[in-house]
Amino acid sequence: MRRRVAILISGRGSNMTALIEGARAYDFPAEISVVVSNKANAAGVAKARAAGIPVEIVESRPFGKDRAAFEKALQIVLDQRSIDLVCLAGFMRLFTPEFVQRWHGRMLNIHPSLLPSFPGLDPHGQALKAGVKVSGATVHFVTPDTDAGPIVIQGVVAVKDDDTAETLSARILAVEHRIYPAAVRLVADMRVRIDGDRCVTEGAVAPDTIMIAPGA
Known part of the structure; x- marks a missing residue:
């Protein structure tokens, strides 16, 4: 069902x-x-x-x-x-x-940063101010603490030297649109288990590729 x-x-x-x-x-x-x-x-x-x-x-x-x-x-x-x-x-x-x-365990949220980094308001501005080289989006279970619940899935983009909050937001939004349905699929398939503050995903395969930013 x-x-x-x-x-x-x-x-x-x-x-x-x-x-x-x-x-x-x-x-x-x-x-x-x-x-x-x-x-x-x-x-x-x-x-x-x-x-x-x-x-x-x-x-x-x-x-x-x-x-x-x-x-x-x-x-x-x-x-x-x-x-x-x-x-x-x-x-x-x-x-x-x-x-x-x-x-609990049945409510999801999506946030445009790689949590636990840059929770709350203006995550893109926070990322640019911190000078990080990668950012992205996170789908997590909702807990009483803002943007602090167990992480289900994340997607990553490189941060460019000439990025503004607007350009970074646009690239991250494309990632959001990919990972949110994927997270719902995992949770609805009962493949995600909350273990304390972490999510454990049955049958998950982590990619072997390494992303390096900036590239040489």
Whole structure:
């Protein structure tokens, strides 16, 4: 049976679209059952509807700082849709520890850096300021600590000397679109096991190639 996935968005829905497209594969072990937006005017809402995915709007603004009340309304939607796995895709709302614990091992997020480096806001600017030679994206399980959950999968790009935050972001976004569906496939196939702060993936084969940046 395919796992039922809810994608939570607040904006354009770029990674949402990648997940929807990835789930169209005949052997994909999950289906996108609903897209939930906390903003009625989010650009991703129209994209989801155009793709034929059911959309639910759970506005966060009326709840103000009452995160628990918002989460209660959100949980009702997730329960009604019998959701197995939640994927955050540009969802700009922090959860309470209680909600995160309820979805322990069943909620994923994607972050545009090679965690644990450069968590939080402006990861591209952080990477450029630090002068790193590689950066990338990380899909991880959500925990109460921001961008700190067990890592499922990562993708790497080289950082160029003339990169700006915008050019680096564009290259990393292409990596995000590849690794998020791959992470959902691993989790939905029950191939990922959380071991403390780490993820162990059954049958995973690490590539033998070495990436050196800058190249000689």
